[in-house]
Amino acid sequence: MKTAEDIFEFLVDAKVFYLATAEGDQPRVRPYGAQLFYEGKIYIMAFGETNATHQIAANPKAEICAFNKGKTLRIECKLVKDNRPEVNKALTKKMPALRPALGDNGEKGVMYYLSEATASSYKMMELEDVVKF
Numbered sequence: 001m002k003t004a005e006d007i008f009e010f011l012v013d014a015k016v017f018y019l020a021t022a023e024g025d026q027p028r029v030r031p032y033g034a035q036l037f038y039e040g041k042i043y044i045m046a047f048g049e050t051n052a053t054h055q056i057a058a059n060p061k062a063e064i065c066a067f068n069k070g071k072t073l074r075i076e077c078k079l080v081k082d083n084r085p086e087v088n089k090a091l092t093k094k095m096p097a098l099r100p101a102l103g104d105n106g107e108k109g110v111m112y113y114l115s116e117a118t119a120s121s122y123k124m125m126e127l128e129d130v131v132k133f
Contacts, residue, residue, distance in 0.1 A: 077117035
């Protein structure tokens with residue numbers, strides 16, 4: 001993996017990734033599966049106003065972890081909210097199965113892009129690549 005787009009493709013292939021946020025001094029981790037590559041950025045989506053969206057608002061630092069084909073990907077980043085209608089609509093176009101929950105144009109979702117990100121990929125316990133984007 002050498003680019004943000006490579007990182008995105010890994011997340012797509014993994015299907016499920018785990019997002020870690022902080023609530024005060026307590027880490028919180030949950031599975032996610034909605035991702036989008038738009039305008040050269042990796043986006044993830046949260047459903048409406050949730051504990052996760054409140055935690056991100058209070059502290060935008062997050063980590064994402066995914067596993068696929070014997071490799072682990074860890075991403076340290078800041079999440080930046082971007083609810084432009086065209087971003088939400090691009091997600092529902094890419095993932096039409098989400099329309100019943102998000103609305104036809106994704107208006108019920110909250111979109112975040114990964115900023116100040118460092119992605120590290122590992123095969124078994126050995127570091128293979130580090131990509132900053």
